[in-house]
Each structure stands twice: as C-alpha cells, then as structure tokens.
Amino acid sequence: MDPTKTEGTEYFHRVVDCQWACPAHTDVPEYIRLIAQGRFTDAYMLNRESNVFPGILGRVCDRPCEPACRRGRVEDKAVAICRLKRVAADNRDDIRDRLPQAPHVSNGKRIALVGAGCASLTVANDLIPLGYECVIFEALDTPGGLMRTNIPAFRLPASVLDEEIAYIVDMGVDLRLSHPIESMRALLEEDFDAVFVGSGAPKGKELRLPGRDDTDRIHIGIQWLESIAFGHVSSVGERVLIIGVGNTAMDCCRSSLRLGAKDVKVMARKPRAFFKASDWELEDAEEERVEIVVNHSPRAFLIEDGKLVGMKFDVVEYEFDDRGAIRDSRIVDEATFPCDDVVLAIGQENAFPWVERGIGIEFDKWDVPIVDETTYESTLKGVFFGGDAAFGPKNIIWAVEHGHQAAISIHKYCEGLSLTDRLPRGVNLTTAKMGIHEWSYSNDYDPAGRRIMPHVDLRKRFRKLNIEVELGFTADDAAAEVERCLNCDLQTVFAADLCIECDACIDICPVDCLTITHNGDADSIEANLRTARLNAEQALYVSGPLKHTSRVMVKDENLCVHCGLCAERCPTGAWDMQKSTVVIPYASDEASRDQQLCQITRKAG
C-alpha cells in the first residue's frame, strides 16, 4: 500500500470520532478536558463557538457523537458527551462579557431572517458581530421555534432556552414577534440585502383512516405539543394511544402522563429494531411505564355515538433476511384497543404556503425548495435556507450547522464574493511531550463504566408539566465521566525515518493496534495485523518504508485508546503524541480573511 497521507485535514479529523460525527464539529475532547480542570466557563465558551446552545444541547441534543465515540467500541458504552456539555453549562459563570458584540457602526447591510428557531438565531449570532443588521420575523409571540413549542419543558426548561436565546437577541437582533411572513414576494421587495429562511418543517403528517374526521379527540403530535406548551391544552383522557415511535411520539406519550393519562400506549408498526426514537428517549418513556406495543398497524378509528372509543389494528408478522432487514410481512390477526385520545406522531413535513411559486425559488417534486448543500443558497440569488426548512426535519445541531454555513454564504454574497470559495478546514498539531515521562494530558485508561444520569423520583415528576426530569451530573459523576474520554484528539504521529524497529511500541500497545509488517496489498497487510480489523470504516495508517528492513508500520485507528505509551516507550521519538486542533472556519474567519486580502491589495496598489 502507498503511505497514508496524513497531511491535510481529513485524516486526523476523522480520528476524533465524536468531532467528526458532530454536524457542527464541536471540539469534544478539549471541552471535556476543560471540565476535568474545573474550567466550566471555558468549556462552555468552546462549545458555544461551534454549537451555540450548549445548555440546550447539553440536554436534548440528538448526540450523533455518542454512537461514534471510540470508547463505545473499546468497551460497550460511549462517553456521556452530551451530559458533560450540560455540566459545563450548569457550572459556568456569567459569560455575557465574553460574548461577541456588534461593532459600534453597522456595515450597512440588512438581513431578513424568517422564523426565530435555532437556525435563524445561529445566522444572527454569526453575522451581528460583523456589523450586519439582522431582522428576525417570527410568527409566534416568543422565539425558539420547536425547541420552545415542541420539546417539552420536562426535558428542556424554559429558563435555559430564554437565557441562551437572550445571548443572541441581546447582541442586537431586531426581533419582530407575532410577525408572520405571508408573502416571500413582498419580503423580497423590502430593503434587505439577503434573506434567510429558517421557518422549519411545521406540518405534522396526517393518517387518513375511517373515522378520522368524526371526532375531535385525534390530535396531530407537533400541533398538540405546541398547544400544551402554550397552555391551550391542559388535560387528556385516561387512555391514550400514540401512533408512531419516533422522538415526537416519546414526547407525546410522556406529556400525556403529565396531563393526567393513566394508560398510555405507543403503537408501533414494526419491531423494536426499527424504532426511530433514540434509545435514551425510549428508555426514559419506559421508565415512566409507557407501554410500547410492536407489530400493530393502524386500520381504523372506532367511533360510537360520535365519540372516539378505540382503534383497530392489523397485527403484522415479519420475516427478516440475514442482515435483519424485513423481507416479507403478513397480517395474522386484528386487535382493538380502547382509548379516549389518539395522538398521531408519524412524521413532519415542510410547508411553504407563503413562498409564491414563479419568483425564482424552485421546488422539487416533493415540494421542497432546491437548496445547495454547501452554500445553502436557493435557486434565487440572495435567498438562503437552513434548518428543517432546507432539507426537511433533522435536529437542532444540524440546524445550527446550517446556520453557520449560511452565515458564511450571506457574508460572501453581501461582499460580492464567490460563495463556493470558502476557507478550508485545517488541523494544527503540537507535540504533547512535556518532559521525561510527562505528557500534557491525562493519558491513563480508567476502566470506570458510564455514569447514569440521576432522575427526579417517579412519584414526584408528574405533578407539574415542567419538572425537569434529568437532574444533571453531580460533581462526582462529572469527575468520573471526564476520565472516560480517551483524548482522541491526541494524535499518534509517526516519523518512519526515526524507527529502529525495536518493537517497543508494538509490545506496549494495550490494544494491540500496531503492527510492523512487509508491505503488500491491503488484504495481505490486513491478514498480518496483530488484532483483526473489526471496523473497516476506521482508518488504517500505513507508514513509508522503515530504514532497516523496508517493512512498514501499520496502525489500525479503530481501538487506539490514545494512551501515548507507544510514544512513551519509543527510544527514538518515532512516535509522538501531538495535540490536534481542528480549525473550523466561521463567518468571522471569512471576514478577517477578506480584510487581510483587502490590506494586501491596498499595499500592493
């Protein structure tokens, strides 16, 4: 094999599995180390740079980082990355004087943002410090989007939302509440330099079955949750059926319990392996004694005397192939479940009734606007989309990332620069060696298991709608959990010309991930690895020829625990542990690059 290219960004960034998996590329290991040092405010600020809402995301993030976490491959459970983010938020000092501020004079550019959800707020967060005037139009009388209207307060307290939204609004957002935009055409005619659409995916999916229109006790999940959030709904019948097993369903079933329901069932069409809800949401619902019924496909709503009395289902049996995918299904029975209310939680869609067709914004065959995946620009120049409005419903952290990218595009658009000529990501490396037997990080492998989030007692939590269930990690929990992080950003960097092939690194490696072997094709190298390759998605590093024997050093990144012992035991310093910092450009970086370019051209002129 050819020597692996570790120059550039990709190789070392990928090694930091969590940071690679995070849509906004949050520098997870660094913030965990800051927490370990008790530097909660610094940890919070580092988070905020990329994910903007650490307090919110420390509670409800979809946490794609955790399934990616290397610790989950070495043992069974990932580091509680999300919970640690909340530790930073819970323990931070007042950070307001560390927030970026708007300059005294504006740059004269005005941006319209539709919707005050996390996507628009992120755009404003990035553009206001550069001098842009950001006007956010929000249909409701409060900002926050679905984070406010749909994520229940028992998962995300209003105070947390208020505080983190205020950080942005107080930078100088012109927030126009109760101000729905009813015509894109009209908006475009106003005096704005660019428009950002962050209006979300507001339409809950319908279930057209017999009896659907004969009662008012069938609710659409996301609308129903919104009504609960605003106090328009404050009770529900004793027996509630939730249709669907996504995250919305989990919020609906748990909300029902808080509105007085006694018997709540979540009805799933397929077996558990196919559930859309995250594991932890399922666990939390089941802890509250919600019953999840599998293999039941809705057939009809049962109405008697104009009253909803139950629902009829087909009982389905599935056949699976070797990989566990469904090969076939058949109806084997039918079943009736009595109920007083039904909540439909089977998905969400985009809807843009206020965007006129034929004004240059093109829609695809699903009636979703065509949006560029790098620039987030629509087919109409100067109109950008982000968050759920761009590519359909995702989650908060994706909406934030869209916001960052759209902010870069808006800035470039307003400056008349190419939207695609964006600053590349970078990786900085610095050695972590501090002295003899001394490295700049806590490298010991702590076999401790993942800490469990303490919850409010089951008897107490239903008394009010807004009792936050998760109590947050205690100081002891946090202190133990931070040590579980493997410091994957401390990279093993190899210099082939220094290696004397003494095998010291190979012998010491606690996970046997290093091999010196004769070079050959990928198969022959893999066949000679000391530990079989378990994960083909993880990189295999192959060095250049070693000077004594022309063999090569091979490292399987999969299980490396970044203990640094290879570098510690290497007599020649061929292995070094180097701290990598992934540099993610934001609108502010683009702006300072523009400024520097300007100065250079001016000097040259």
Place this chain on the structure above:
Amino acid sequence: MTSIVKPRIVHHGLSRNRLGLTIRDYEGGMSTLCAGCGHDSVTAAIIQALFELAVPPHRVAKMSGIGCSSKTPAYFLGASHSFNAVHGRMPSIATGAAAANRELYLLGVSGDGDSLSIGLGQFAHAVRRNIDMLYIIENNGVYGLTKGQFSASADIGTAAKRGEVNEQPPIDPVQLTMALGGTFVARSFSGDKDQLVPLIKAGMRHEGFAMIDVLSPCVTFNDHEASTKSYQYTREHSHEVMHTDFVPPMPGIRVAYEEGEVVPITMHDGSRLLLRKVSDDYDPHSRGAAIEYIRTHQRKGEIVTGLLFVDESEPDMHGINSTTGMPLNELGFRSLCPGKRRLASLQRRYR
C-alpha cells in the same frame, strides 16, 4: 497526570486461548527497562508463546539471576512462581526446583553476563545434566545493568559506547551448549518474533535443556554504529538456516508439508516441530557438522539463527537418575520420611 503503566484493557479484538485466557492474563508488571530495550521484546515473545501454548500461568516457575535481562520475569506471567537468584547462580536453583517438582515448567531468563561471565560454571552443569527447562539468554554483549561494560559474549573488534575496542574472543553460547551436550540449541533475535515465538514454544515443549540465545540489543549502551550487537548490525548479519514452525498435538489431524523441504520432529508430548531448511547445506541433527557450519559462518561475520540442533532422544536429569515420577510435594509423608528404621538400614549399607 501522565501514567506510564500499561493499562489492562480487555477490548473487543482480544482472542482467548484454550483455557479461556486472553494474552493480558500472561502479562506481568510494567517494565522498568530502557524504552526500546530488546529484552522487552523477548518478554513480549514469551507472553505470546505461552498464551498460544495455553500454559496455565500457575504451572510455570520463572528463574533468573541478575541483570536487566534477569529482571524481565517481573514483566510477564504475573500469576506464576518465580525465583530471582544471585548473580550467575540461577542454574543451580533451577536444578533444585526441577528435582523437587518435575511437573512445573521451568523458564529461565538470563543475560550474557549472568550466564557466560560470572555464571559460566553453573550454566555448563545445567546443560550437562540436561535439566528439563527452557533457558533463554538475552544476549546484548554488555552488562547492561551496570552501564555497559563488555561481557564475555562481546565480539572481537566491537566498540563500546565510549569507543574502547574489545580484544578478547567471545564465548558463543550456541557453540558452548552444543559442545557440552545440549539437546536443544537455538539462536534468534528479539526483533524477529516470527522466528522467536515458535522457538520458545518448541523449547517449552522440549524434554531436557533447551537453550535459546536471543540477540537482544541494549539500546542504551550497545546500539551504536561500531557495535556488533546493535539492531542494525544484527539485522544485516543474521542468517536464518532453519525455520521452525510449532504444531501442538492434534490427534487425528495430519499436518501437510512438502516432503524433502520440511523435516518433521515429533516431541515427547506429541507436538511436532516442522523444520524448514532455509540453507540446503545445514543439518540440525549432526552436532559436529552444525558446530562446524556455525564457526565457518562466524568467521565470515555471519550470525547463524534458527533451531540449530535438536535431539529428542536423550534423557533429562530425571531420566538419567531414575527419580520418582511424582513431584516431591505430592509424595505422601511416609514415602518422603520413611522413618528411623529405614534410615538406619540405609546407613548400614555404607558401613
């Protein structure tokens, strides 16, 4: 905080041997040797070999003398017996242990100083008695522990780190062991586990004295350009004549090999060694020819490696002395201590 101790991580990629143990169960304490010392690699090879052989760790007695090499039993098989003897005196302790408990696997680790300088007399008698043990000499040409003085295995012309040149002829443990009647004689290199691990397995299974001279560079005092025991010199000058594959006893299973190229040797416990000739003109069964071959190549500056001589037919110390078949600690009190009357009758025989 920096930790320099190898953590015990039972990761998903670990395999288990016949006893259900992982290789971690064959490790020992953290090495305090210099980073890059060849001895650490020999330790790793021992761990690998014993794991693959599925030797129960508590059935092993590790024996050593004094030196960096002799420290290494602390770094493998944490759950076994061990005796760290005074300098050069390990062979007699091992002889005693072998006499007392013939069911233990004796694994001696020594250095060129420990075995060829101060301990040469002891070593010679252990070979002569054909003690049933594996005796590894971690040979680096110097006294590593006392900061690099030449040992008895230093070659003529090799230079110390500070520049002084050795003028005295070396003792080659391989030729010495063969001359003394050793029944299993091998040479290997710490940097070549493909060769070393099967040799250790074979040596563990050999009934009688198995000596492996492992060239094991002292990275701190003898790894410079003018040294003949450096990593680079050893790699450039070693020459494998006989490659050994170790095949554990597998009743009913025939091992396929090409007739003529491979010499099979069946060992006492039914395991087999497949000796593959790398050099055509080498015969591992002829003591005289083997010594001649090694000497000739030594004169040309070549280091001959591999399983150089093996003879499975000679009896070990117990066989020679017709000792009891059981370990002494398993004999009943009456057989061990037959009483005054038996003692008196024994003594009468010598009056």
